[in-house]
Amino acid sequence: MTFKTVAYEAQCIPALEEQKKEDQYICCLDPLQSDERLKAVPALNKGKDTIALVLMLVDMLPSIKEAADMDFYEACAAMRDIGIMLGSLKRHGVEPVHVIPELEEKLNILADITDLPPRDTLIHYVRWNPEGKRQRTYTGTEDEIQLIKSVKVAILPLHEAIRALNELYNIPLSSPEFVPVCERVITHFDGMVQGMVNAKRNVSPRYFAEELRFYFDPIELNEQEYLGPGAVEMPVFVFDHILWNCDLGEAFYNEFKQAYLPYNQAVMRELYDAYKHLPSLVNKCIQELRQANDYSVVRLDSAKHLIKLFNLLKSFRAPHKKMADEAYEHAAKDAYREKGSGGYEPGVLHLILKLNLEALERLKSSIQDYKNKQAYQY
Numbered sequence: 001m002t003f004k005t006v007a008y009e010a011q012c013i014p015a016l017e018e019q020k021k022e023d024q025y026i027c028c029l030d031p032l033q034s035d036e037r038l039k040a041v042p043a044l045n046k047g048k049d050t051i052a053l054v055l056m057l058v059d060m061l062p063s064i065k066e067a068a069d070m071d072f073y074e075a076c077a078a079m080r081d082i083g084i085m086l087g088s089l090k091r092h093g094v095e096p097v098h099v100i101p102e103l104e105e106k107l108n109i110l111a112d113i114t115d116l117p118p119r120d121t122l123i124h125y126v127r128w129n130p131e132g133k134r135q136r137t138y139t140g141t142e143d144e145i146q147l148i149k150s151v152k153v154a155i156l157p158l159h160e161a162i163r164a165l166n167e168l169y170n171i172p173l174s175s176p177e178f179v180p181v182c183e184r185v186i187t188h189f190d191g192m193v194q195g196m197v198n199a200k201r202n203v204s205p206r207y208f209a210e211e212l213r214f215y216f217d218p219i220e221l222n223e224q225e226y227l228g229p230g231a232v233e234m235p236v237f238v239f240d241h242i243l244w245n246c247d248l249g250e251a252f253y254n255e256f257k258q259a260y261l262p263y264n265q266a267v268m269r270e271l272y273d274a275y276k277h278l279p280s281l282v283n284k285c286i287q288e289l290r291q292a293n294d295y296s297v298v299r300l301d302s303a304k305h306l307i308k309l310f311n312l313l314k315s316f317r318a319p320h321k322k323m324a325d326e327a328y329e330h331a332a333k334d335a336y337r338e339k340g341s342g343g344y345e346p347g348v349l350h351l352i353l354k355l356n357l358e359a360l361e362r363l364k365s366s367i368q369d370y371k372n373k374q375a376y377q378y
């Protein structure tokens, strides 16, 4: 049996240690000399002092030349700090570019240098946000600090899980290599489950729904909207894409994935594109089970490990959905407030989970067919 393999070289995705080092370096940078002044942001937000926020942002902004002269790392750190101000202003109903028109050109320059959108993303808010006294927050509350922490424990392990999943794609079920690589994916993806556990313990769903998520509202720029740095931007959808979704053609999830793809780094966007015309990993495995003429304990064991991986995905999604439902229960009266931080309603979580479980059922049933076929033959 021949397998179509992915054109994407796993080594193109930077390894965990490399990414950590780069992140720490960006965390240390303060190109707009904002360490001190950003400490005042939570109090200004509490007092809804939009005038002080606008003045602070104007004061922070680099000149066109200063922005253009920044290297990649400085531009990432500068965007992180400007981003805190953008989200703060928008939370109080002020469209940043309406009050500071020169923002557009400067943000576009930083976007070009970083190869990311012309505003901050989850990567700026979490991975490039220093911990401790220099941490940038909108509210300074323990809930927000814990929300950032919940994503931080999950985001780089998720990248590692995606890297390992990309490797797994090229291994047939019949190979003894499948199980150890699948175990690696499982170990890394567990970071997502740990992130949820931390959020469940330490982030009030009500405070999230009624306060925090409004700092992640979209802003206008270049005559379009750019989404704020909500956890929804995490590339879990890239994980889904490879594992069970790239060949489904489900309109709503395709639209969702396309909406969040630009908020991820080039390497993730390229990886996503590499799978556009390929069968998903689960469908490739189902095909292998169907076509196999011989009974193989190794193949069966590999397929069972894939179920274990699906179950872990469920261990993130089911409690996350429950938490989101709880949160929005408190905030459903006003239509505008029903939207999630990414602009979707919590109902989208139900739809994604449903599709996710359907793919799992298809795998389970093909494993059963494989077992039945063997029982019949021998």
Ligand code: HEM
Pocket: 147, 150, 151, 154, 192, 195, 196, 199, 203, 204, 205, 208, 209, 230, 231, 232, 233, 234, 236, 237, 317, 320, 323, 324, 327, 339, 340, 341, 342, 343, 344, 345, 346, 348, 349, 352
């Ligand atoms: C109180 C805490 C949280 C609430 C109320 C919440 C709520 C939501 C809602 C309503 C959505 C739907 C999309 C949208 O925002 O427009 C969403 C999506 C998402 N959230 Fe959260 N969230 C919370 C914390 C977290 C944490 C800590 C993580 C990661 C560790 C996370 C990861 C995601 C992901 C990956 C999605 C995309 C949908 C999916 O893959 O299932 N969320 N969240």
